[in-house]
Amino acid sequence: MKKVLVALLVLCLHALVSAEACTTILVTKGATEDGSVFVGHTDDGEMGDPRLIYVPAADHPVGSMRAVYYDGVALGDRPYFNQNVVERFVGEDRGPQYAHPKRPQSVPIGFIPQVEHTYAYFDGNYGIMNEHQLMFGECTDGSKVTAEPEPGKLIFYSSELSRVALERCRTAREAVELIGQLIDQYGYYGTGETLPVADPNEGWVIEMAPSPEGVSGLWVAKKVPDGEVFVAANEFRIRDVDPDNKDMLFSTNLHAVAQKHGWWKPEDGLLDWLRTVSEGEYNHPYYSLRRVWRLQSRLAPSQPKSPWVEDGFTRAYPFSIKPDNKLSVRDVMSLFRDHYEGTEFDLTKGIAAGPFGCPYRYGGPMDAQGDTADPNSKKEGAWERPISIFRCTYSFVCQGRSWLPDPIGGVLWWGPDQPATTCYMPIYAGVKSIADCLHVGDPTVVDQTSAWWIFNSLGNYAALKFSYMIEDIRAEQDSIENAAVAGIRAMDHKALDLYRQDPAKAAALLTDYCANQVSQIVHNWGKYAWTMVARYSDGFINSPGKMAEEVGYPEEWYNLTGWRDGPTTYAPRTKTAPAAAQAK
Numbered sequence: 276m277k278k279v280l281v282a283l284l285v286l287c288l289h290a291l292v293s294a295e296a297c298t299t300i301l302v303t304k305g306a307t308e309d310g311s312v313f314v315g316h317t318d319d320g321e322m323g324d325p326r327l328i329y330v331p332a333a334d335h336p337v338g339s340m341r342a343v344y345y346d347g348v349a350l351g352d353r354p355y356f357n358q359n360v361v362e363r364f365v366g367e368d369r370g371p372q373y374a375h376p377k378r379p380q381s382v383p384i385g386f387i388p389q390v391e392h393t394y395a396y397f398d399g400n401y402g403i404m405n406e407h408q409l410m411f412g413e414c415t416d417g418s419k420v421t422a423e424p425e426p427g428k429l430i431f432y433s434s435e436l437s438r439v440a441l442e443r444c445r446t447a448r449e450a451v452e453l454i455g456q457l458i459d460q461y462g463y464y465g466t467g468e469t470l471p472v473a474d475p476n477e478g479w480v481i482e483m484a485p486s487p488e489g490v491s492g493l494w495v496a497k498k499v500p501d502g503e504v505f506v507a508a509n510e511f512r513i514r515d516v517d518p519d520n521k522d523m524l525f526s527t528n529l530h531a532v533a534q535k536h537g538w539w540k541p542e543d544g545l546l547d548w549l550r551t552v553s554e555g556e557y558n559h560p561y562y563s564l565r566r567v568w569r570l571q572s573r574l575a576p577s578q579p580k581s582p583w584v585e586d587g588f589t590r591a592y593p594f595s596i597k598p599d600n601k602l603s604v605r606d607v608m609s610l611f612r613d614h615y616e617g618t619e620f621d622l623t624k625g626i627a628a629g630p631f632g633c634p635y636r637y638g639g640p641m642d643a644q645g646d647t648a649d650p651n652s653k654k655e656g657a658w659e660r661p662i663s664i665f666r667c668t669y670s671f672v673c674q675g676r677s678w679l680p681d682p683i684g685g686v687l688w689w690g691p692d693q694p695a696t697t698c699y700m701p702i703y704a705g706v707k708s709i710a711d712c713l714h715v716g717d718p719t720v721v722d723q724t725s726a727w728w729i730f731n732s733l734g735n736y737a738a739l740k741f742s743y744m745i746e747d748i749r750a751e752q753d754s755i756e757n758a759a760v761a762g763i764r765a766m767d768h769k770a771l772d773l774y775r776q777d778p779a780k781a782a783a784l785l786t787d788y789c790a791n792q793v794s795q796i797v798h799n800w801g802k803y804a805w806t807m808v809a810r811y812s813d814g815f816i817n818s819p820g821k822m823a824e825e826v827g828y829p830e831e832w833y834n835l836t837g838w839r840d841g842p843t844t845y846a847p848r849t850k851t852a853p854a855a856a857q858a859k
Contacts, residue, residue, distance in 0.1 A: 296557065298508045298566055298662050299412035300607065301471035301478045305502030308601045310677065312473045315607050316412035317662070317670040317694060318400055320348065324363040325668045325727035327689055327713040329706070330370045332395040332406065341439070342368055342383035345424050348400045349432040349465035353424070356382045361718060363400055372714045385430030387461060393442035397687055397702070399669060402437030406704050407445040408685035410473050410673035411437045416511050417557040417646035418467030422485035429462035429490070433470055433483060440472070447472045447479045451496045451524060454481055459526060463492025467553055469507045475677035475684060477501065482511050484552040486528070487536050493529050495548050498522035503595035504574055508566035509557040510587065512594055515545040554648030555587025559657045565620065566662050567592045570610060574598040582620070587647060604688060605756060607672045611694035613662040620659045623742065630832040632742035635665040665734065667693040669727070681705065682782060683770050686763060689713065691727040696734040696748050698755050698800055700793045701763050703785040710793040726797045733804040740811050747810070751803055755796055762792065
C-alpha cells in the first residue's frame with residue numbers, strides 16, 4: 276500500500292508541474308563594482324529536479340555522434356523518452372552522477388555530430404556555467420506556437436541547447452551563434468524561451484520560439500550594452516529586429532515565416548519580436564511585467580517607472596537599464612529575495628499574508644494557467660507574482676571575472692530552494708567535483724543528506740511565523756554569505772599563486788575548498804534550522820532563560836478575526852454582527 280501511495284503522489288506531482296516560470300538577470304561588467312559579469316536565474320518550477328550536477332570534460336572518438344535528449348521542463352513528463360521533471364536525466368552521457376543502472380535510461384530524441392573534446396560544466400534543469408566562465412540564465416515565455424518534440428525533426432529545447440553550448444563554446448557570441456545554427460538545422464520544440472548568456476567580457480540574450488511551419492524554429496539575439504543590466508520574467512524582452520544592428524542576430528527564416536502567417540508585414544516597419552511570436556505576458560496580467568518593473572525600479576530609482584501599463588506589449592520597460600549604483604554579487608542575491616516589500620504590492624502585507632506577514636501565495640483551481648490570451652484561463656482574481664517564490668527549486672548567481680584564469684575567475688553561487696530563505700554557496704568553475712549533498716535530492720522523498728531538503732524544510736517552516744523568522748534568517752544569511760565572499764577573495768590569491776606553478780594542483784585545491792565550504796554551510800544550516808524549530812515552537816518565542824514568550828498577534832489581525840467575539844463574560848453571546856464584521 277505504501278508503494279502505491281508514493282506512486283500516486285509522484286503522478287500527482289507530475290500532473291501539477293507546469294512550464295518553468297522563472298526570473299533571470301544579466302549584469303554587464305561596466306555595471307559591477309569590480310568588473311565582474313553576473314548571470315542569475317531562479318528556477319521556479321513546481322517540485323522539479325533540485326540537483327546540481329557536475330558534468331566532467333570528456334574526449335570523444337572522431338566521427339561519433341552526440342545524443343540529444345527530451346527535456347521534461349519543456350512540456351512535462353514524456354514516458355516514451357523515459358524523461359520526467361523530478362529526475363531530469365538518467366544515463367552516462369553527462370558523467371557518472373547521472374548514471375543509474377537500475378532505472379530506465381533516458382531515450383535520445385535525436386543525434387548531432389560530436390566534437391572531439393567537450394568542456395566541463397555545471398548542470399541543473401538548464402545548463403549553468405562551464406569551465407571557461409561561459410554562463411547561462413533562463414526564463415520560459417508564452418508563445419503563439421507550442422510544439423511537441425519530433426525525433427529527427429524537432430529535437431532541441433532551450434535546456435539541451437544550453438548544454439551543447441557549454442560543452443563546446445568559450446564566449447557568449449559563440450554560444451548564441453551555435454544555438455541559432457542548431458535551431459535552424461535540427462528544429463525547436465516546446466515553449467518560448469529567453470536565455471541570457473555571458474562570458475567575462477560581454478553578455479547576450481537569445482530568445483526562441485517554435486515555428487508554425489513545424490520545422491526549424493524562430494530565434495533572435497541581442498547584445499546587452501556594457502554598463503547596463505538585463506532582466507526578464509516569463510515574457511520575451513527583445514522588440515525591434517534591426518537587420519543593420521551589428522549587435523543583433525536572428526534566424527534567416529524569421530521575416531518570411533512571420534509574413535506568411537500574417538504576423539508581420541514589411542509596411543509595418545521593423546519586426547517586433549514580442550508581438551510577432553507571442554500573445555504578450557504569461558499566465559495573467561502583470562505576472563511578468565511586475566517583476567521587470569520591480570527589478571528596474573530597484574536598479575535605477577532615479578529613472579522612475581509606473582507599475583501600471585496599457586497592456587502586455589508595453590515599451591515602458593527598456594530591454595536593459597543602467598543602474599544608479601554598480602552592483603556586487605550580494606546586491607544581485609538581494610534582488611532575487613524580493614516580495615515587493617515597501618510597495619503597494621507588498622506580499623508581506625494584507626489579510627492574505629496572515630498575522631505574520633507571510634508572502635507565500637499557494638496556487639489552486641481558481642488561479643489562471645497558461646498564457647494571458649488563453650480564452651479558457653480563469654481570471655476572476657490573481658495573486659501578485661513575486662521574484663522570490665516559495666516553489667523555487669533553486670537559484671544561482673554566476674560570476675565571471677576576466678582578470679583571473681578561467682578556473683579561478685568563474686564562481687557559481689548556488690542557492691537551493693527559494694532565494695528568500697536560502698544561503699548562496701560558492702563553487703569555483705575549475706573544480707573537478709562538487710559536494711555530495713548538492714547532487715542528491717528527490718522532491719518526493721525527504722532526505723536529510725540533501726542540501727535542497729535542508730533549505731526547503733526551513734523555508735516551509737518559516738511560513739508559520741514569517742515576520743519573526745525572516746529576520747533571524749537574514750542575519751544568518753548575512754553572516755554566512757559575507758564570510759563566503761571574504762573567503763573567495765582570500766582563496767583567489769592562494770589559488771592563483773598555485774595555478775602559476777601547477778594548474779592541476781590549483782584545481783585540486785579549489786575542489787577541496789569548495790566541497791568543504793559547501794558541506795560545512797549545509798551542515799550548519801541544518802543545525803540552524805533545528806534551532807529555528809525550537810525557538811518558534813508552539814507559536815512562542817523561546818530562548819534560554821526566557822521560554823514560552825507569548826507574543827500573540829498584531830492588533831490589526833485581532834480586528835480581522837473573531838477574537839473580540841470570544842468568551843470574555845459568562846453571559847450568552849448576543850446575536851449582533853460579529854465584532855470582526857463591525858470593524859470592517
